[in-house]
Amino acid sequence: MGKALTIALDAMGGDAAPKMVVRGASIALERFPEVRFIMFGREREIAPLLKNKGRLQEVTTLRHTDDVVGSDAKPSVALRSGRQSSMRLAIDAVQAGEADCVVSAGNTGALMAMAKFVLKTLPGINRPAIASFFPTMRGESVMLDLGANVQCDAQNLVDFAVMGNAFARSVLGLQEPSYALLNVGSEEIKGHESLQEASAILRASGLPGKFLGFVEGDDIAKGTADVIVTDGFTGNVALKTAEGTAKLINEYMRHTFRSSLLAGLGYLLARPAMRKLRKRVDPRGYNGAMFLGLNGIAVKSHGGTDALGFANAIGVAVDMQRHGIIEKIRTDLTLLDRSPGNAQAAVV
Amino acid sequence: MGKALTIALDAMGGDAAPKMVVRGASIALERFPEVRFIMFGREREIAPLLKNKGRLQEVTTLRHTDDVVGSDAKPSVALRSGRQSSMRLAIDAVQAGEADCVVSAGNTGALMAMAKFVLKTLPGINRPAIASFFPTMRGESVMLDLGANVQCDAQNLVDFAVMGNAFARSVLGLQEPSYALLNVGSEEIKGHESLQEASAILRASGLPGKFLGFVEGDDIAKGTADVIVTDGFTGNVALKTAEGTAKLINEYMRHTFRSSLLAGLGYLLARPAMRKLRKRVDPRGYNGAMFLGLNGIAVKSHGGTDALGFANAIGVAVDMQRHGIIEKIRTDLTLLDRSPGNAQAAVV
Numbered sequence: 001m002g003k004a005l006t007i008a009l010d011a012m013g014g015d016a017a018p019k020m021v022v023r024g025a026s027i028a029l030e031r032f033p034e035v036r037f038i039m040f041g042r043e044r045e046i047a048p049l050l051k052n053k054g055r056l057q058e059v060t061t062l063r064h065t066d067d068v069v070g071s072d073a074k075p076s077v078a079l080r081s082g083r084q085s086s087m088r089l090a091i092d093a094v095q096a097g098e099a100d101c102v103v104s105a106g107n108t109g110a111l112m113a114m115a116k117f118v119l120k121t122l123p124g125i126n127r128p129a130i131a132s133f134f135p136t137m138r139g140e141s142v143m144l145d146l147g148a149n150v151q152c153d154a155q156n157l158v159d160f161a162v163m164g165n166a167f168a169r170s171v172l173g174l175q176e177p178s179y180a181l182l183n184v185g186s187e188e189i190k191g192h193e194s195l196q197e198a199s200a201i202l203r204a205s206g207l208p209g210k211f212l213g214f215v216e217g218d219d220i221a222k223g224t225a226d227v228i229v230t231d232g233f234t235g236n237v238a239l240k241t242a243e244g245t246a247k248l249i250n251e252y253m254r255h256t257f258r259s260s261l262l263a264g265l266g267y268l269l270a271r272p273a274m275r276k277l278r279k280r281v282d283p284r285g286y287n288g289a290m291f292l293g294l295n296g297i298a299v300k301s302h303g304g305t306d307a308l309g310f311a312n313a314i315g316v317a318v319d320m321q322r323h324g325i326i327e328k329i330r331t332d333l334t335l336l337d338r339s340p341g342n343a344q345a346a347v348v
Numbered sequence: 349m350g351k352a353l354t355i356a357l358d359a360m361g362g363d364a365a366p367k368m369v370v371r372g373a374s375i376a377l378e379r380f381p382e383v384r385f386i387m388f389g390r391e392r393e394i395a396p397l398l399k400n401k402g403r404l405q406e407v408t409t410l411r412h413t414d415d416v417v418g419s420d421a422k423p424s425v426a427l428r429s430g431r432q433s434s435m436r437l438a439i440d441a442v443q444a445g446e447a448d449c450v451v452s453a454g455n456t457g458a459l460m461a462m463a464k465f466v467l468k469t470l471p472g473i474n475r476p477a478i479a480s481f482f483p484t485m486r487g488e489s490v491m492l493d494l495g496a497n498v499q500c501d502a503q504n505l506v507d508f509a510v511m512g513n514a515f516a517r518s519v520l521g522l523q524e525p526s527y528a529l530l531n532v533g534s535e536e537i538k539g540h541e542s543l544q545e546a547s548a549i550l551r552a553s554g555l556p557g558k559f560l561g562f563v564e565g566d567d568i569a570k571g572t573a574d575v576i577v578t579d580g581f582t583g584n585v586a587l588k589t590a591e592g593t594a595k596l597i598n599e600y601m602r603h604t605f606r607s608s609l610l611a612g613l614g615y616l617l618a619r620p621a622m623r624k625l626r627k628r629v630d631p632r633g634y635n636g637a638m639f640l641g642l643n644g645i646a647v648k649s650h651g652g653t654d655a656l657g658f659a660n661a662i663g664v665a666v667d668m669q670r671h672g673i674i675e676k677i678r679t680d681l682t683l684l685d686r687s688p689g690n691a692q693a694a695v696v
Contacts, residue, residue: 137596147533150532182585184495184580184581185495192499192581216584216588217584217585217589217590217592218589218592220593233540234582234585236564236565237532237578237582238565238586240565241565241590244566244567244569244570245590246597247566247569248484248569249594251485253601257618257621259621259624262618262621263617263618263622265618266616269613272608272611273605273607273611274604
């Protein structure tokens with residue numbers, strides 16, 4: 001059992017909250033017996049769920065608040081008027097040092113806006129990014145930014161590379177992660193200028209791991225790089241395109257197995273193996289979008305997740321904390337020489 | 349049998365050229381008995397392939413040239429020094445009115461550069477785009493740009509919408525295609541300014557079909573819109589991410605069916621249905637990247653394609669020609685009021 005670790009939970013965030021949050025916390029507690037929780041939300045809804053839950057009840061402090069950030073609330077509005085919301089109070093607990101990290105399945109935009117406002121970004125980082133895991137041919141990779149920053153300059157991309165690199169060393173357990181910038185493959189026109197500039201800075205840097213330069217969209221699933229760095233617009237489109245493609249193929253498969261008696265029988269025989277396959281690509285296993293670049297650990301669970309997915313998101317937060325990701329990012333930032341002169345020289 | 353139609357073929361483009369090109373032409377001729385071919389390339393390699401090929405030999409004119417554009421040649425270099433290449437001469441044939449369209453499986457960048465230089469863009473269009481089909485839950489959609497233009501302004505996106513719309517009415521056979529701009533879903537920050545502006549212009553336009561506004565990455569595979577419009581950077585990443593995801597799942601499936609005797613037996617029983625599935629998502633069925641916005645019809649076949657895929661690319665060129673896509677684009681361009689004042693007013 002490791003050192004005690006306290007996690008602030010937004011008990012009201014997510015489609016199935018608070019039930020899903022409490023059950024997720026219960027699953028996480030079995031995996032990480034050393035954690036403690038502070039749950040923020042409506043006492044009359046949460047307290048009955050905790051009743052007679054033995055250890056979970058023991059390690060959980062419940063803080064009542066009536067206010068909840070709506071799933072479609074604008075981030076700016078949530079920031080202004082949601083100061084007593086369960087989401088905000090959970091973030092405040094990290095800032096106050098009461099909790100080591102915060103997990104919420106609520107409104108992504110609001111969570112990012114509040115986390116950035118309350119926790120602030122790390123010195124030298126202008127913009128935090130959203131990162132997540134991807135299943136690949138080689139195992140799993142991490143990609144960022146997935147939507148926090150629609151427009152990114154070279155500096156932002158370099159920062160994302162630093163954060164993703166530190167994340168891979170912390171949570172993926174890699175000593176020398178490979179990392180790359182997502183680009184297009186058409187000849188001559190090798191992407192935006194910001195990509196060229198970011199590449200030059202990274203190549204000249206002393207960051208741990210291996211910088212691979214540019215990769216293309218199909219390299220994400222190939223697992224060519226452990227860390228894929230891109231702007232939030234492209235990352236968001238890539239993430240959702242991959243999700244959509246997976247669903248489409250799944251739909252085709254379902255249709256195929258139902259198309260004939262023989263195919264149906266074949267499915268029955270293959271079912272145990274198919275179950276394993278499904279488990280391997282279970283989106284709940286990859287649940288948890290990490291907010292990187294903040295002076296604190298914040299993990300966003302999928303709004304539609306169930307208890308198992310939420311427990312996985314808690315697990316990611318635990319991993320980030322245990323491996324001191326914030327210290328790693330701080331240290332790595334000092335390894336960059338990002339004076340424009342240096343970058344310019346490197347480009348030439 | 350329709351009116352005679354002449355297709356210029358770059359017989360030397362593609363990994364398996366010229367054999368694959370000649371065999372592809374042969375397959376296409378069975379489907380479209382009215383077509384004629386002009387093949388450009390090395391006579392001593394092509395002539396033996398045409399020998400004793402009956403009707404194919406009859407309808408094919410062979411034009412000899414020794415020069416070939418390398419698959420990794422820079423577009424600018426190919427443009428300057430490839431004036432006698434098989435690719436360039438095939439494009440010249442369209443410009444000269446000898447052929448109705450050109451099909452090549454050669455270097456994409458070179459083909460686009462040459463086609464743009466020789467055929468020119470349609471009046472009112474600054475940049476041509478690359479479009480392709482996507483399989484979806486509802487059937488198939490078309491997406492553009494897939495990589496011709498890394499950076500696009502609102503005007504480019506509006507032009508792409510016009511081209512894609514005309515393409516859907518021509519080749520997908522839709523009277524009122526739905527079309528949309530690819531964007532990200534994060535709240536508040538709804539994409540680049542150029543997307544907002546393009547949306548306003550399209551909303552105010554009298555284009556045929558239904559403008560759906562913004563869609564997200566997962567809408568591509570859902571088939572939410574018949575035409576998905578995006579810049580060449582995002583489109584290229586989305587296309588390749590989808591390809592990579594499909595390959596990853598295919599690999600998982602293969603692994604699953606081999607994981608146990610029972611699963612293997614199940615696969616044997618399901619095999620006929622699985623074959624149908626594979627046919628449904630066969631990339632050769634979706635082969636053919638259309639260059640839209642040019643004053644002439646040019647189709648790029650995948651470099652690694654086989655004869656069947658090349659025949660499909662020829663089929664796309666035939667469809668575009670038969671349905672008068674260029675006239676449709678010309679007409680639709682007149683329906684746009686794109687004075688900046690108008691767009692501005694629409695945005696507000």
